[in-house]
Amino acid sequence: MKGKLKLFLAVGAISVIVAGCANANSQNGMKGTDQPKMNMGDSQQNTSQNKEQSGDMKLTQATPVADGKEFTITAQASNLKVSDDVTLPVWTFNNSVPGPQIRVKVGDTVKVKLKNELEEPVSIHWHGYPVPNNMDGIPGVTQDAVAAGKEFTYEFKATVPGTYWYHSHQDSVNQLDKGLYGTLIVEDPSESYDRDYTIVLDEWMSSGEMDMSNNEDMEGMDHSQMDMGDTSNNEDMQGMDHSQMDMGNTSNNEDMEGMDHSQMDMGDTSNMTEMAGHDMSMYDVYTMNGKTGDAIDKLTVKKGDKVRIRLVNAGYITHTIHLHGHEFKVIASDGQPVNSPAVITDQGIAIAPGERYDLEFTANNPGSWLLEEHGKEDRVKNMRAVIEYEGVPDRPDASNANEELPTFDLTKYGQQARTNFSLDQKFDQDVKLDLNTEMKAGEMVYTINGKLFPDTDPIKVDKGDKVKVTFVNNSKTDDHPMHLHGHFFQVLSKNGKPLEGTPVIKDTLNVKPGEEYVVAFEADNPGDWMFHCHDLHHASAGMVTDVMYNGYNSNYTPDPTVGNKPE
Structure with a gap:
């Protein structure tokens, strides 16, 4: 099964991650906790319930914020309640999608024990973080994938603050899609926010005929032993994984993109324009922290709050996000600070797969506002979170997702500063x-x-x-x-x-x-x-x-x- 074919996945779930906003008497002096924290420690999981058959699986819980220095992350099968009437089979870290947010401080030595209760091997890659090579989590390159019933401990020093994330890198095109990802926040001791939210963006496919739990033999396959017959006019077929596939005559395949037809014999497919394999429009449900539309948890603020929103794209589609009703700054990209960020408004922040952007604003406009994706397609309407002021009735401003907005350009933003590299220097x-x-x-x-x-x-x-x-x-x-x-x-x-x-x-x-x-x-x-x-x-x-x-x-x-x- 191709990674982005999240079959049967209609609407994503799991709470907005309230990322490390400790209360006023916490160690780091931050306030505004909206969700109980938990130190994951070495908690035991009920393996008897972690079956791939949907009837035996657990139901995912709200995404926890795990702070400290030592953590246990358990890969396990579960059910994800994506809406009031739809529950879906997924793979999880610690029974949530996204997995627990690991929140540490600069200078901490971080230890994360990965326990695998799935039937397939998994790993953890620390996306964007400069860990030692043997902690990078790449099966066959830096370590063996962690087999079913086994465990592996990752250890690294938290040296660089910012917004990062983690995900399985074993058959990652598929395992990331099934829900095996979470966020890593390394706190800068010089920073303090009243509200600090992390939002993970993703997209899912709401229809399909294949249960992913029965497709192990179709995942992560190479492109060997494949006979596609006549492919004389396939210039625009993109990203396809056709392991061991005989497609016969595919002389007119302009619109087939990214399809995974492992071990399929499709016979005479001379007109494939109706088959939308890697046509990303099939991914019709957009999610924030695994929920969509009205199911997305509100981002609560009160007047005067200094608010940080960390946006992480765990999907395979670029999402353009707009903050309504407030001026804001883009203070970081991929965890790295922006020099002298300017105040902007009414710009869309395009966040590509794997990227992170951090926004900062002052809650100075009481009301009920939207943080939403912009675009003209119907599917973007579900990627919207309400920013709700305490004590203000829940009447969010109207969506203007179809409105044309200028796209934020990081290459022309902020001010120049001294750097390590220049175009005219000598390179090795x-x-x-x-x-x-x-x-x-x-x-x-x-x-x-x-x-x-x-x-x-x-x-x-x-x-x-x-x-x-x-x-x-x-x-x-x-x-x-x-x-x-x-x-x-x-x-x-x-x-x-x-x-x-x-x-x-x-x-x-x-x-x-x-x-x-x-x-x-x-x-x-x-x-x-x-x-x-x-x-x-x-x-x-x-x-x-x-x-x-x-x-x-x-x-x-x-x-x-x-x-x-x-x-």
């Missing part, structure tokens, strides 16, 4: 990554410099190297949100023009069709690191390379019996 490595969508051996794939992972050319570096990377997106219609593990990079130019505003430091950068970006990073974290598109359909279809440190010796040897699937 100068790499070009041509990102493209191609037909190879009768299937649609996503390539880097014309090659597919694992045959892409790794970026080989020495520790201390300063590396310049040029992204060029030659795909006709696909965005490619490129994510580098273990490092931050600085964006130097866009389409040949140097950035005008704040230094932009990121770990995930969305490169749209026809765009060119130049970025730079320092090779300061030895290991073997993945560098890939975070539309995981694209990664699983080839758009992956590695940053490999010369002389790095890992003591890890993959176990061939585990079934490691790094993408």
Whole structure:
């Protein structure tokens, strides 16, 4: 089953994460807790109820905020109540979707024990966080996936504050889709907010005929043993996973995108325009923290509050979010602070897969307002949270999701400052990554410099190297949100023009069709690191390379019996 085919998933669930807003007498001096915290410790789970059969599964609980230094995260099957009348089978961390928010402080040594009560192996990747290489959670690269009934402890030092997240990287195109993700917040001791909310964005498919619990044999498959017959006119087929598939005559497949037809024989499919495989319009239910529309929990504020909203995109579609009724600042991107952020209003914040944006505003306009996605499609209307002032009747302002708004441009925002890199300096490595969508051996794939992972050319570096990377997106219609593990990079130019505003430091950068970006990073974290598109359909279809440190010796040897699937 293809990762984004969240079959039977109608509406997402689980409470808005009230992220670490401790009360007035808490250690960090923050106030405004709207949800009880819990230290996950080493709590026991009732494994007898964690069956994949929907009748035996638990019902997911509200997403907890887990603070401290040591945590237990249990991967388990469950039921997700996505609305009053729909309950769906999912995979969870600690019986919630999203999984528990892990909230720590700069300087903490973080220990997270992953226990696997699923029947499939899993892992945890700390998206955006510069953990040691052996803690990166990449099956077959840095560790074996954690098999059913087994456990693994991740340990790293919290050195960089900001908004991050975690997810399974075992067969991630599928497991992330099933609900195996959560957020990681590293608190900066110099910051304090009255309200601090985290909102995880995702999208689901509300219809389908396949129960994902019975599709283990169709997940994470490669593109081998596939016969697609005549594919003479497949230029626009995108991101498809057609393992062991005989499609006969597919001479007119312009509109087939990203379909997963493992082991299918489709015979004569000379006109495939009616089949919308990777047509992302099929994902018709948009969620905030797993809930949709009126089911989304309100964001409660009171007049005078200083409010932070952390937006995390755990899906595969870019979502453009608008805050109604208030001026606000964009204070961070991918956890990294923006220099001298300006006050803005009525701009849409486009958040690509894997990206994070943090907003800050003062609650100075009592009423009931919306934080919502903007767009003209019906599905965007469900991605909206009410910002409700205490003591004010619940009558939110009308949605204006269809209104044309300027899109926020981080490359022209804030003020310039001294940086580690510039376009005119000398680099130790100068790499070009041509990102493209191609037909190879009768299937649609996503390539880097014309090659597919694992045959892409790794970026080989020495520790201390300063590396310049040029992204060029030659795909006709696909965005490619490129994510580098273990490092931050600085964006130097866009389409040949140097950035005008704040230094932009990121770990995930969305490169749209026809765009060119130049970025730079320092090779300061030895290991073997993945560098890939975070539309995981694209990664699983080839758009992956590695940053490999010369002389790095890992003591890890993959176990061939585990079934490691790094993408």
